[in-house]
Amino acid sequence: MEEFEVLDRLEEIKGLIDIKLEKVIDEQSVIYGDVARIAGEVVLAGGKRLRPILIMLAYDLAGGENENEIIPLALSSEFIHSATLVHDDINDEASTRRGHQTIHSKFGLAKGIIAGDYLFSQGFGLGGRYDQEVVEVIAHYCSKLASSEFTQIDHILDLSTSPEDYLEIVRGKTAGPFAAGCKGAAMVAGASQKLCDSLFDFGMELGIAFQLVDDLLDIRGDDRMGKPRGADLYEGKMTLPIIHALTILHGKQRERLSEILHEFEDSLFDELISLLEFALSLRYSEILIANHLERALSKLEDFDDSEAKQLLKHVVHVVKTRNS
Amino acid sequence: MEEFEVLDRLEEIKGLIDIKLEKVIDEQSVIYGDVARIAGEVVLAGGKRLRPILIMLAYDLAGGENENEIIPLALSSEFIHSATLVHDDINDEASTRRGHQTIHSKFGLAKGIIAGDYLFSQGFGLGGRYDQEVVEVIAHYCSKLASSEFTQIDHILDLSTSPEDYLEIVRGKTAGPFAAGCKGAAMVAGASQKLCDSLFDFGMELGIAFQLVDDLLDIRGDDRMGKPRGADLYEGKMTLPIIHALTILHGKQRERLSEILHEFEDSLFDELISLLEFALSLRYSEILIANHLERALSKLEDFDDSEAKQLLKHVVHVVKTRNS
Numbered sequence: 001m002e003e004f005e006v007l008d009r010l011e012e013i014k015g016l017i018d019i020k021l022e023k024v025i026d027e028q029s030v031i032y033g034d035v036a037r038i039a040g041e042v043v044l045a046g047g048k049r050l051r052p053i054l055i056m057l058a059y060d061l062a063g064g065e066n067e068n069e070i071i072p073l074a075l076s077s078e079f080i081h082s083a084t085l086v087h088d089d090i091n092d093e094a095s096t097r098r099g100h101q102t103i104h105s106k107f108g109l110a111k112g113i114i115a116g117d118y119l120f121s122q123g124f125g126l127g128g129r130y131d132q133e134v135v136e137v138i139a140h141y142c143s144k145l146a147s148s149e150f151t152q153i154d155h156i157l158d159l160s161t162s163p164e165d166y167l168e169i170v171r172g173k174t175a176g177p178f179a180a181g182c183k184g185a186a187m188v189a190g191a192s193q194k195l196c197d198s199l200f201d202f203g204m205e206l207g208i209a210f211q212l213v214d215d216l217l218d219i220r221g222d223d224r225m226g227k228p229r230g231a232d233l234y235e236g237k238m239t240l241p242i243i244h245a246l247t248i249l250h251g252k253q254r255e256r257l258s259e260i261l262h263e264f265e266d267s268l269f270d271e272l273i274s275l276l277e278f279a280l281s282l283r284y285s286e287i288l289i290a291n292h293l294e295r296a297l298s299k300l301e302d303f304d305d306s307e308a309k310q311l312l313k314h315v316v317h318v319v320k321t322r323n324s
Numbered sequence: 325m326e327e328f329e330v331l332d333r334l335e336e337i338k339g340l341i342d343i344k345l346e347k348v349i350d351e352q353s354v355i356y357g358d359v360a361r362i363a364g365e366v367v368l369a370g371g372k373r374l375r376p377i378l379i380m381l382a383y384d385l386a387g388g389e390n391e392n393e394i395i396p397l398a399l400s401s402e403f404i405h406s407a408t409l410v411h412d413d414i415n416d417e418a419s420t421r422r423g424h425q426t427i428h429s430k431f432g433l434a435k436g437i438i439a440g441d442y443l444f445s446q447g448f449g450l451g452g453r454y455d456q457e458v459v460e461v462i463a464h465y466c467s468k469l470a471s472s473e474f475t476q477i478d479h480i481l482d483l484s485t486s487p488e489d490y491l492e493i494v495r496g497k498t499a500g501p502f503a504a505g506c507k508g509a510a511m512v513a514g515a516s517q518k519l520c521d522s523l524f525d526f527g528m529e530l531g532i533a534f535q536l537v538d539d540l541l542d543i544r545g546d547d548r549m550g551k552p553r554g555a556d557l558y559e560g561k562m563t564l565p566i567i568h569a570l571t572i573l574h575g576k577q578r579e580r581l582s583e584i585l586h587e588f589e590d591s592l593f594d595e596l597i598s599l600l601e602f603a604l605s606l607r608y609s610e611i612l613i614a615n616h617l618e619r620a621l622s623k624l625e626d627f628d629d630s631e632a633k634q635l636l637k638h639v640v641h642v643v644k645t646r647n648s
Contacts (some may be wrong), residue, residue, distance in 0.1 A: 004378035032471040034478075069369035087441060110477055113437060117411060118470035122442065125463025133451040139449025146442035147356040153434055154358075211590035 001307060006314045010053065012130075020071055021078060028122065029220045038103060040278040043082045044294045046321075050076040050210075051181055054315065058182040060308035061300075064189030065234060072126045076083050076179050080142065081122030086116035127184075141180035148172025157236035159246050159258055167208070168244055174214075175207025199301040202312075205296035210319050215239035216282065217323065220273065230317045233264045233272075240288070241281040248279040250299045253293075256268070280285055293320055325631060330638045333631070342368075343374045344395055345402060352446065362427060363439040367406045369422045372646075373533075375401040375505055378639065382506040384632035385624075388513030396450045397458075399513060401505050404466065405449030416559055438614035439469065451508075452534050458508045465504035467567045471497025481560035482583060483570050490567055491532070498538075499531025524628040526636075529620035534643050536613045539563035540606065541647065544597065557596075564612070565605040572603040617644055 001009070015316075024038035052074035059070040066263055089102040090112050096102060104112025104279055127138050148169045155161045155169070182203035186196040219241060222231035243259065257275050260268050276282050293316050303309055325333070345349050349364035369589050376398035383394040398601035411420075414436050420426060428436025429536040472493045479485045479493070506527035510520040543565060556563055566585065573581055581599050584592050600606050628634055 010540055032467050034476070035474040036467075064599045072633075082439075087437050108477075111474060113414060114413050114470050114473045114477075117440070117444065117469075120444050120448075121463055121466035121470060125460060125467070128448060128452035128459035128463060129456040135452035136449060139445055139452060140506075142445035143352070143356050143360075143442055143449070146438050146445065147359045149438045150357070150359040150435060153438075168508060182429075192357070204441065284541075 003314075006311060010314065013053055013056055016050050017056070020075055024075060024122075024126075024149045032118070033117045035111075035115055037083070038107065038111070038321060039086065040067070040120050042086055042097070042102070043078060043119070044116075045100055047078075047098070049078065050315070050319075051081055051178065052207075054203065055181045055185045056176060057308050057315070058185035059189045060302050061306060061312060062186035062189035062191035062199060063193055064185070070185055070188055072129055073166075073181070073184055074216065075126035076123045076138070079119050079126060079176070081177070082086075083116045083119035084145065085122060086112060086119060088245065090116075091233065095183045095230070106229040107244050112218070125204055130184070130188060136178050137184050139185070141176040144176045145316050148176075152237065155238050157262065158238060159261070160198075161243055163240065163243055163247075166238060166240055170208055170211045171204065174211040176206045178207030178210070181201035195302060198299050202296050202321050206316060206319060209289045209292040210298065211323060212240060212285055212292070213319060215241065216285055219276065219282070219296040221323070230264070230266060230269070233261070236261065236264075240284050241276050244281040244284050245276050248281065249275065253278070253290055271315035291318065325422060325634055327638075330635060334635055334638065337377055337380055337635075338373050341373045341380070341402070344399055348399060348446075353428050356442070359435075359439055359442045362431065362435070363406070365424070365431075366410055366421070366427065366439075367402060367443070368422050371405075372403075373402065374639070374643075375502065378502060378527065378530075379509045381507045381632050381636050382509035382527070382641070383513045383638060385488075385627050385630065386510035386513035386515035386519055386523060390507070394509055394512055396453055397505070397508055400447045400502070402460070403443050403450060405444035405501070407440045407447060408469065410436060410443060416555065418555070419648075421493050431528065433474055454508070454512060458511050461504050461508050461511070465500040468496045468500045468609060470499075473594065476561065479562050481586065482562060483585070484598050485562040485567055487509035487564065487567055487571075490562060490564055494532055494535045495528065498535040499528045502531030502534070503517070503527035519626060520594070522623045525618050526623035527622065529616045530643060533613045533616040536564060536609055537643060537646060539565065540609055540613075543600065547646070554588070554590060554593070555646070557585070560585065560588075565609050568605040568608050569603040572605065573599065577602065613644065 009321065018124055021043055025036065025044060028036040029040060030202040054069060055074040056067075059073075067277055083095065086103055089097055090104045090109065094102055095105045102112070103115045107115075124139075125210055128135055148171070151165070152169045152173065154163060181198045182202070183196050183200035191199075215232065218229055218232040240255075245257055246254065253275060257272070260272050264272075268294070273282075296316050297313065300309055336624045345367055349360065349367060349498075352360040353364060365605065379398040379401055380391075380394060383397075388394055388618065403469055409421065410427055413421055414428045414486045418426055419429040426436070431439075440550065452459055470497070473479065475489070479489060479612070501526045505523035507520050510523040515523075540554065542553055542556040549603075566581075577599060581596070583597070584596050588596075620640050621637065622638055624633055
């Protein structure tokens, strides 16, 4: 396939998912009213649909042949992801997401919490139709997600957080759900244990890289390009570049970095980035990103060449170069 | 069976559920750490285990013969119920439950929300192992629960709330999950559509009565006996006795009732109860409770006599006479 064909095909899959999401949310709104409509708006407000796209492609790569069989799992992943966004926005006190007011800031805390719960129940309803083994993989990584978020809170402004602590959190909160989705899709396709595990590893490696990129964007993202930067810094979240710099720097530089982290504001961005560059911490993150993406690609080599494989390779490329 | 045998057998079932819950939570705590332990404490802090007991008995009544087949669904109902309690406590700003500090008041809002999400994911994981039809019934009534909580918030201090509005909320937030649990259990037992529907109706009627009793306890409950009273009144929740009195009373009495509801405090309890008694509103609730319990009992007549039937009749009796 030529590159333009790859892009077209990925757009086509994303378009299919968008249409299915709209249809489900329209139907739900008739049954469940306001909560379905308000929560549905969060789902439909945009997003890359990376999780459902990965599930569709993983199913295809693993030999699945009936698109309708995998769509509920793909949609389920987007509902569960949206549920975590609605609840995260409460915990991060975010007033907007993707240009829209967040539910809790528009309708109050109670409705924000309930809307997230609603999205979870829809996500689990869609995902619960698969075999027990598949459901257990998904449910396990949802529980790990919660467990990792707990740990992340415990590490807020904890300057002794180690790179291992950080990677454990990332595996739980971001990469685990990617891995579980890819593995679940392979299980639904009836792939061998070995290929299910390969897709699990692929999702895990890609997910770690995805989060590392996210963390870099928070530090040097360009407001005009996509994500506003600095949210993690204001919340005191320990991300890899910060953890790395705290390890490398010493004396006055480390003291200054600590001060900046404790009372972060936009005017300190340049100074922070200078310190991170001095410690080669941004470079370090970039190298790790490249390594994890390389490992993700290598997992795809367990599969014969196919359109799905080519598309997944392109998704790996997109994760590397994304700016929002 | 003699009454003491009925009580012994119900205690035995509750004991079995308690043991299984403890075991699952112990296992989870090893895997998921703090979030499992802290959320698990809420589950283990007590409670009547009414939902899992109903599921066990409904399965038995519907002809199910393998206890191990139904236990995950029973446990699932208690995890999902506990999840809603953790999130409700946030929305109601409750600082204690069953004598323990609530999670959000002890560990902060973020951990409260995440702990509830964790309990949902465990509940859905346990419930997700059943056939698609069973999962859809459970997930549907979880979504209805969220939908009804939204509606309930919209009716806070809305003095024009009608009895129909109220019953619609109760069907969604309390009775629907009872009904879905009973029906799901009958489906797992392989019962006919007709018997599944009978158990659904049984759960719905019992659940409505359960909530009506709850609302009465909030007004005249005795602190020494169990539930502290007045929580609904402080939150401005419209319950049936209040809605009934607002319909019956007029002129100065209705004005005074409205004033009391808008600025409720403990010193106004006696005056409130006088007004409700004048309007015969507590009596009205009691009659409705009796009617719904009668209808619940009549649904059991679709089944042959059995131990399970006798035990369910006793549960109906317990719902009527409970004081906590």
